[in-house]
Amino acid sequence: MKTLPLLALSLLLGGCAGGLRFDDSQRSVDHGSRVEFIVVHYTSSDLDESLRTLKNGGVSAHYLLPAEGDKVYRMVDEQRRAWHAGDSQWRGRTWLNASSIGIEIVNRGYTDTPHGRTWQPYPPAQIDTLIALLKDIQARHGVAPINIVGHSDIAPQRKVDPGPLFPWARLGAAGLIPWPEPATVQERLRQLDGQVPGTAWFQHQLARVGYAVPQHGELDQATRNVITAFQMKYRPARHDGQPDLHTAALLLALPD
The missing domain is CATH 3.40.80.10 (Peptidoglycan recognition protein-like)
Structure with a gap:
């Protein structure tokens, strides 16, 4: 009684011995790179x-x-x-x-x-x-x-x-990353009119740019770490994690 199942299995494996057959004549246009x-x-x-x-x-x-x-x-x-x-x-x-x-x-x-x-x-x-x-x-x-x-x-x-x-x-x-234009930064500084926004504003703006940052309105160490990361990138001469006018202007000068 075991002969027939074994025979069927051997025929199935024999049929696959030549490998899978792929037909590439019909290709979807809906695809993209996995790299984002x-x-x-x-x-x-x-x-x-x-x-x-x-x-x-x-x-x-x-x-x-x-x-x-x-x-x-x-x-x-x-x-x-x-x-x-x-x-x-x-x-x-x-x-x-x-x-x-x-x-x-x-x-x-x-x-x-x-x-x-x-x-x-x-x-x-x-x-x-x-x-x-x-x-x-x-x-x-x-x-x-x-x-x-x-x-x-x-x-x-x-x-x-x-x-x-x-x-x-x-x-x-080189056009590889968004970069705040100096004239735009100066204009944003004028718009801020010497008023440093609150912590919640910085958290919202950092999240808008792309960072994972708390949204509780408190200047905790986690928020300061994110501000530091942003400053190291866009204002490396001073990256102390402190919210200030120049950092705010740089954030406003960057697109979404």
Whole structure:
């Protein structure tokens, strides 16, 4: 009695032996790239250690940029998920590993000294290479400029990379990200007329731009961390997490 089922199974498997047959003649026009975000990081280490970590350390990124800017290491295929964003949120989307491309930049980040925190600058050639890579990815995947972000933008409670010395203004000048025009910032300062808005206003504006920020109207540490992340990006000379007129004007000068 067991012979017939076994015979049927063998015939079924035999029929699949040639593999699946796909017909590509009828294709849907309703589709898009899975990539919605590009996240920029620094590695906090030198090139050798960065390569070891990204290959074997339980964390990964799609691309790694050496300081010399002479090459780009492709670590993970763009169609695969890399483990670089972690617990993250931007413009209402969470856990961005599945929908982003991660770019790690070889840079030691910061060192805490008796005289304060010092940050490592980014060589111009490295940023030239980054800009070329970002333009290539953006063109192929249609990533919106507002969605090219730093790790500190999407995880401001636990990350500070790529730090205040990362030249976001160069990315703005290259048309890669929204950047507040100086004339617009001055006009917004005039409109504010010396009045610093309340904490709830800052929380609302930061959320409008894309940040995950409390909305309870209190200037707690979580809110200050988000303000700091915004200031590191748009006003790196002073990133103390304190709401002030210039920060308010910068927020008002950015589009939705």
